[in-house]
Amino acid sequence: xxxxxxxxxxxxxxxxxxxxxxxxxxxxxxxxxxxxxxxxxxxxxxxxxxxxxxxxxxxxxxxxxxxxxxxxxxxxxxxxxxxxxxxxxxxxxxxxxxxxxxxxxxxxxxxxxxxxxxxxxxxxxxxxxxxxxxxxxxxxxxxxxxxxxxxxxxxxxxxxxxxxxxxxxxxxxxxxxxxxxxxxxxxxxxxxxxxxxxxxxxxxxxxxxxxxxxxxxxxxxxxxxxxxxxxxxxxxxxxxxxxxxxxxxxxxxxxxxxxxxxxxxxxxxxxxxxxxxxxxxxxxxxxxxxxxxxxxxxxxxxxxxxxxxxxxxxxxxxxxxxxxxxxxxxxxxxxxxxxxxxxxxxxxxxxxx
Amino acid sequence: xxxxxxxxxxxxxxxxxxxxxxxxxxxxxxxxxxxxxxxxxxxxxxxxxxxxxxxxxxxxxxxxxxxxxxxxxxxxxxxxxxxxxxxxxxxxxxxxxxxxxxxxxxxxxxxxxxxxxxxxxxxxxxxxxxxxxxxxxxxxxxxxxxxxxxxxxxxxxxxxxxxxxxxxxxxxxxxxxxxxxxxxxxxxxxxxxxxxxxxxxxxxxxxxxxxxxxxxxxxxxxxxxxxxxxxxxxxxxxxxxxxxxxxxxxxxxxxxxxxxxxxxxxxxxxxxxxxxxxxxxxxxxxxxxxxxxxxxxxxxxxxxxxxxxxxxxxxxxxxxxxxxxxxxxxxxxxxxxxxxxxxxxxxxxxxxxxxxxxxxxxxxxxxxxxxxxxxxxxxxxxxxxxxxxxxxxxxxxxxxxxxxxxxxxxxxxxxxxxxxxxxxxxxxxxxxxxxxxxxxxxxx
Numbered sequence: 001x002x003x004x005x006x007x008x009x010x011x012x013x014x015x016x017x018x019x020x021x022x023x024x025x026x027x028x029x030x031x032x033x034x035x036x037x038x039x040x041x042x043x044x045x046x047x048x049x050x051x052x053x054x055x056x057x058x059x060x061x062x063x064x065x066x067x068x069x070x071x072x073x074x075x076x077x078x079x080x081x082x083x084x085x086x087x088x089x090x091x092x093x094x095x096x097x098x099x100x101x102x103x104x105x106x107x108x109x110x111x112x113x114x115x116x117x118x119x120x121x122x123x124x125x126x127x128x129x130x131x132x133x134x135x136x137x138x139x140x141x142x143x144x145x146x147x148x149x150x151x152x153x154x155x156x157x158x159x160x161x162x163x164x165x166x167x168x169x170x171x172x173x174x175x176x177x178x179x180x181x182x183x184x185x186x187x188x189x190x191x192x193x194x195x196x197x198x199x200x201x202x203x204x205x206x207x208x209x210x211x212x213x214x215x216x217x218x219x220x221x222x223x224x225x226x227x228x229x230x231x232x233x234x235x236x237x238x239x240x241x242x243x244x245x246x247x248x249x250x251x252x253x254x255x256x257x258x259x260x261x262x263x264x265x266x267x268x269x270x271x272x273x274x275x276x277x278x279x280x281x282x283x284x285x286x287x288x289x290x291x292x293x294x295x296x297x298x299x300x301x302x303x304x305x306x307x308x309x310x311x312x313x314x315x316x317x318x319x320x321x322x323x324x325x326x327x328x329x330x331x332x333x334x335x336x337x338x339x340x341x342x343x344x345x346x347x348x349x350x351x352x353x
Numbered sequence: 354x355x356x357x358x359x360x361x362x363x364x365x366x367x368x369x370x371x372x373x374x375x376x377x378x379x380x381x382x383x384x385x386x387x388x389x390x391x392x393x394x395x396x397x398x399x400x401x402x403x404x405x406x407x408x409x410x411x412x413x414x415x416x417x418x419x420x421x422x423x424x425x426x427x428x429x430x431x432x433x434x435x436x437x438x439x440x441x442x443x444x445x446x447x448x449x450x451x452x453x454x455x456x457x458x459x460x461x462x463x464x465x466x467x468x469x470x471x472x473x474x475x476x477x478x479x480x481x482x483x484x485x486x487x488x489x490x491x492x493x494x495x496x497x498x499x500x501x502x503x504x505x506x507x508x509x510x511x512x513x514x515x516x517x518x519x520x521x522x523x524x525x526x527x528x529x530x531x532x533x534x535x536x537x538x539x540x541x542x543x544x545x546x547x548x549x550x551x552x553x554x555x556x557x558x559x560x561x562x563x564x565x566x567x568x569x570x571x572x573x574x575x576x577x578x579x580x581x582x583x584x585x586x587x588x589x590x591x592x593x594x595x596x597x598x599x600x601x602x603x604x605x606x607x608x609x610x611x612x613x614x615x616x617x618x619x620x621x622x623x624x625x626x627x628x629x630x631x632x633x634x635x636x637x638x639x640x641x642x643x644x645x646x647x648x649x650x651x652x653x654x655x656x657x658x659x660x661x662x663x664x665x666x667x668x669x670x671x672x673x674x675x676x677x678x679x680x681x682x683x684x685x686x687x688x689x690x691x692x693x694x695x696x697x698x699x700x701x702x703x704x705x706x707x708x709x710x711x712x713x714x715x716x717x718x719x720x721x722x723x724x725x726x727x728x729x730x731x732x733x734x735x736x737x738x739x740x741x742x743x744x745x746x747x748x749x750x751x752x753x754x755x756x757x758x759x760x761x762x763x764x765x766x767x768x769x770x771x772x773x774x775x776x777x778x779x780x781x782x783x784x785x786x787x788x789x790x791x792x793x794x795x796x797x
């Protein structure tokens with residue numbers, strides 16, 4: 001009764017193919033975007049921008065990239081953080097070595113560099129699948145990290161291998177306040193999420209899902225597996241590369257290769273597993289769960305009096321792990337599936353079926 | 354309609370409510386307090402160092418409160434936030450705590466090179482000084498570019514020059530270094546790489562050959578690296594490790610037959626936690642430090658009396674750790690913080706809390722002479738230190754200690770670093786940073 005679709009007739013093909021066919025969904029999405037773009041920037045403190053919203057958005061973007069590769073195309077990848085590192089260092093080098101390089105162009109070029117690296121490390125996917133492919137992408141992770149530390153050229157011969165991001169200037173406006181950085185990040189993530197959603201709904205997305213579900217059958221019906229898999233790697237690495245560039249420029253300000261270790265790759269993989277593989281919403285839900293929940297636990301732990309500090313820190317990790325087990329036991333397909341089931345029920349409520 | 358609100362909006366709303374609760378329920382600090390945020394790490398692979406250091410730091414502040422009633426009546430307060438030694442958690446903790454207290458955060462020492470690098474970009478805007486006691490970044494010694502970063506006592510580059518001086522001493526003079534072979538076994542991270550340039554400069558100056566061998570993080574397996582060392586047959590091995598890499602290095606060295614008394618560790622390879630797991634492979638191993646272990650210093654005795662006396666509990670669970678390397682390092686951080694506050698109060702008004710900007714002035718005008726150290730009760734624990742606007746390092750000295758199986762014993766007196774090598778490198782790196790960030794260095 002709440003989610004009534006009665007009376008919502010589609011009179012054009014365009015309306016039928018809309019991303020949000022139900023009117024209530026469109027209103028909700030418009031409300032979320034309005035709140036995110038217009039209300040949040042003026043109502044929360046710098047702490048929320050710097051420590052919560054910006055890392056959440058950037059990691060959601062990286063999770064989106066991995067979801068394209070692992071969720072839609074079924075190619076398990078553990079090299080996500082490596083591609084993020086490529087993006088970060090590429091953006092730094094483009095801004096440093098090309099005079100007058102615009103910021104957004106540098107980000108796009110960084111994404112393309114990461115895409116090229118992604119294609120190179122995605123070539124094994126044509127021969128191997130599943131866990132074996134995961135190991136090959138693991139090689140990408142370690143190799144990229146090693147190359148960035150070993151060859152000083154990438155960090156402009158800084159003695160510790162750390163790069164300091166140049167100030168972000170677009171058309172003369174410098175993005176220096178946390179609010180401006182948040183809005184820039186939000187804009188980039190929103191545009192790329194929309195692109196990802198559309199890619200997933202298009203023929204490209206259907207080709208990817210065919211490859212995921214049964215690649216031999218896909219080949220039989222004439223899908224070019226080579227192009228499909230390499231395109232998935234390219235697009236996924238592009239997203240991760242832009243996320244890495246944003247991590248360096250909009251969030252930390254200076255980044256070393258060890259910000260993009262295997263731990264980060266696993267973290268992003270866990271995000272999509274908990275959020276829901278193969279969905280755009282899942283990337284955001286998973287990122288929120290993994291980025292924000294530990295902070296919530298940490299803040300909450302402060303209000304428990306008398307417990308020693310290290311016990312509290314370890315308890316935080318225990319509770320977090322327990323919540324992961326709980327959610328995966330309740331719904332193995334992730335939080336996005338929980339939301340989907342909820343929406344299905346709401347469409348029929350108050351009727352059970 | 355609440356029920357048709359989507360899950361992500363509900364999550365956002367929940368976060369907002371919790372955030373409001375957190376903001377509203379933040380304890381109201383009394384006006385006469387000085388707040389110091391503790392970006393501590395008590396879990397993870399480096400927890401041994403974190404618990405020792407922050408234990409010493411907090412115990413010292415606690416002792417000053419109990420023994421002196423704070424600094425000229427201004428009580429010291431602190432709050433811990435777990436960073437797990439991760440850069441993004443460190444950033445979040447810094448952002449969460451930087452505005453607490455009547456005048457905001459006074460000073461921050463995250464005891465992590467990565468977190469220091471991340472925070473030092475924000476510190477000038479927030480006007481909160483960052484002290485990186487004995488760790489990165491070395492180029493921050495130039496206070497004209499890095500106004501709010503203080504690599505106090507001594508940085509990695511300075512320490513490296515003192516190490517070469519020590520090796521020269523052992524070999525019978527700096528001219529005897531010509532033709533000698535030294536291996537730099539370093540941890541594969543930003544921290545590990547930091548001394549490669551300064552060692553290369555010294556190799557060229559003194560005529561020895563240095564080979565840099567990397568041990569990929571975390572360093573559990575070093576067989577191939579030590580076989581390479583065995584082939585090179587160097588006169589000395591400089592161990593620049595961290596965490597588990599250290600005991601593994603010492604045990605592997607024993608297996609390949611390299612003598613432990615020719616292995617020279619940096620101070621992050623020179624704590625009790627680093628050598629005890631190696632057992633007798635560590636006997637004779639030499640490490641650098643900018644302070645000795647031990648409890649027979651007046652300031653440590655004061656901590657034992659005022660904080661732990663009468664069966665009370667301090668911040669450290671195991672009383673054996675009091676007086677060990679990490680604990681004493683934390684105490685020294687406490688001494689520097691309190692002295693900075695005291696010096697700033699002399700200028701800006703005694704008996705009231707100071708701001709971060711005033712603390713920066715205080716940290717730039719530290720003058721811990723031998724006489725002042727005696728007054729504080731830290732004579733012999735620290736070397737004399739004098740900081741300035743130009744020199745954010747302070748010119749501290751290094752002592753070398755040997756491990757005899759049960760404790761560290763000093764084998765040298767204070768050895769000064771060679772600033773004629775270090776300072777030009779610092780200024781060059783700082784100028785490069787200023788150019789990259791479009792900063793104008795201030796005049797000193």
